[in-house]
Amino acid sequence: MILLSSSLPPGLAKHAVPTYTQTLSLVASSVTLARMSTRTTLACWSLDELADDAELIVSELMTNAVRHARPPAPSEDEPGRCRLTLQQPEPDTVRVWVTDASSRRVVRRTPGDGDETGRGLAVVDHLASAWDILPMRGGGKTVWAELRASGP
Structure with missing residues (x-):
């Protein structure tokens, strides 16, 4: 996979990093697949201590993409796509x-006590x-988030 340096956080384009990427359909079952892929990838990178938090972040970001980034007239054959990328x-x-193709702005909401949605970006934060x-x-x-292990 090739990423343009203009789409990366400062300093990341200076060296190659281990990367996993997967293109997923904008359907609810893709959230589960993204969570499993995240846990497996972090195990391969010996970052198991980050797996729970990374899996939750992936779940929130993927759910947002599935709910808000679908094309205006999705079909069963083409529900839209997004890309999950994990980097070490x-x-x-x-x-x-x-990453998704929607230009719809991402808005961090402040849900009320009885609201069932709207907490995803607060969880990521x-x-x-x-x-x-x-x-x-x-x-x-692209919505990105970084996690660091607690250290020795």
């Missing part, structure tokens, strides 16, 4: 990226050491 830029760090939303050239966006 440092031995104790993982970055999660979810709480768990991640850093996160951001990057507009993509030609439309679409």
Whole structure:
């Protein structure tokens, strides 16, 4: 996979990093697949201590993409697509990226006590050491989050 340096956080384009990427349909079952892929990838990278938080972040970002980034007239054959990317830029760090083609703005909501949705980005903000939303050239966006292991 090739990523343009303009779409990466500062400093990441200077060296190659272990990367896993997967293109997923914008359907609910893709959230489960993304969670499993995340847990497996982090196990391969010996970052098991980050797996629970990374899996939750991936779940929130993928759910947002499935709910809000579908094309205006999705079909059963083409529900839209997004891309999950996991990177290990440092031995104790993982970055999660979810990229979709929608130009719809990401809005962090403040849900009421009885609301069943709207807490996803608050969860990401709480768990991640850093996160951001990057507009993509030609439309679409990437939401990324970084997690760091607690150390020895």
